[in-house]
Amino acid sequence: MGGEHDSLPALLRTWRKRTKVREIQGLTASGRRAECLTQRDVARLVGVSERWYGAFERGVEAAYSPVFLNRLSSLFRLSPAERQTLYLKVLGHPPAPTGSVSAGAVSEIDVQLLQQFLDNQDPAPAFATDLAWNVIAYNGALLHWFPWVSVEVNQMRWILLAPEARYQLVSWRRDWARPLLGRIRYERAHHPNNEVLIRLERDVLAGSTDVREMWELREVADSSPGRLRRLRLPCHRGREVAVRIVAMRLMYGESLYVNVLLPDPAGDEDVI
Known part of the structure; x- marks a missing residue:
């Protein structure tokens, strides 16, 4: 070594x-x-x-x-x-991949170009995910806001199962958990035989009683880019920060999404 x-x-x-x-x-x-x-x-x-x-x-x-x-x-x-x-x-080897929905999706893109694009969004946190919400690339701002991304690389598992997510994501049940469970149901309906999505659904339901109860509401949701959400992160010393999440699907990779968190000062004014 x-x-x-x-x-x-x-x-x-x-x-x-x-x-x-x-x-x-x-x-x-x-x-x-x-x-x-x-x-x-x-x-x-x-x-x-x-x-x-x-x-x-x-x-x-x-x-x-x-x-x-x-x-x-x-x-x-x-x-x-x-x-x-x-x-x-x-x-002697790189970190094990988490398993993407389409093995060829990442290889079809220029990873360095994708990373450059994410880095250029600084100081706004930015990251790219596959269809199963595995984070495949992110910039330094996102790592500063969410240090967990270097350990737990599935966005959905962290949001739904990590204890700290319930505090850091303001109005966790209404603004985060229920809409994202609706996203899982939506993608499962469009990809019923996808093993990675099947495993994701099974894992989040097995990991939390609250998640299972919300799943029984049978809500379905597509993406809702631009909706105001609030965060309460350690890097902000616990102060609530309002953001709008811009989600974009890459033209050359149908199962790849780029997400940018845009701070919204006007939203901060509404925080009590």
């Missing part, structure tokens, strides 16, 4: 030192303490011992798990390229 400037230890130190303590919820920042995370901080936040993480940062080889690498990627807010580099240096 070695090499000089771009060795794993050098990269890990760089990523750790650029992660500011004040950006991490639950850590107290004061004086020099606000500059960067220590190895002890990282170990506690990803759930390992300080000695264990110290060995990892020194490049000691061991059977490191994808779960650990995902937690580290989320903590350091690694970009997709950085996360892939971490996997390659530690495990």
Whole structure:
């Protein structure tokens, strides 16, 4: 796992030192303490011992798990390229794909061009998904708003099953969960034999009693781009932010969507 400037230890130190303590919820920042995370901080936040993480940062080889690498990627807010580099240096292969609806859909597009387009939307968070809401690319602004994207790459599973989503997505049941369950029902009707969508439906229903109860309402919904929604995110220090989500289907990939979250100051004025 070695090499000089771009060795794993050098990269890990760089990523750790650029992660500011004040950006991490639950850590107290004061004086020099606000500059960067220590190895002890990282170990506690990803759930390992300080000695264990110290060995990892020194490049000691061991059977490191994808779960650990995902937690580290989320903590350091690694970009997709950085996360892939971490996997390659530690495990010798990139992160496993989550399984897209159409295996050929991603290969048909210019991934670098798609990433450039998303990056150009900065400072607005932007991301691309396949038909089953697997996030296949995103920009740095989205990672800053939603650090989970480097760990849980399915948008629908996070929204419907993650406990923190119910707090961070204002009016979670009315504005997020019910409309998105309607989207799942809509796509399932259009793709009744699609195994990825079948598995998604099964997983979200199995994961939450509330989701099962809302599913029984049998609501159907197509996309509703531009509708005002509100977020309450750690990166905004809990202040509610209003956004309008612009969703676009790519011409050369029917199962690929680009989503841009446009902050709406006028919507913020209505927040009490």
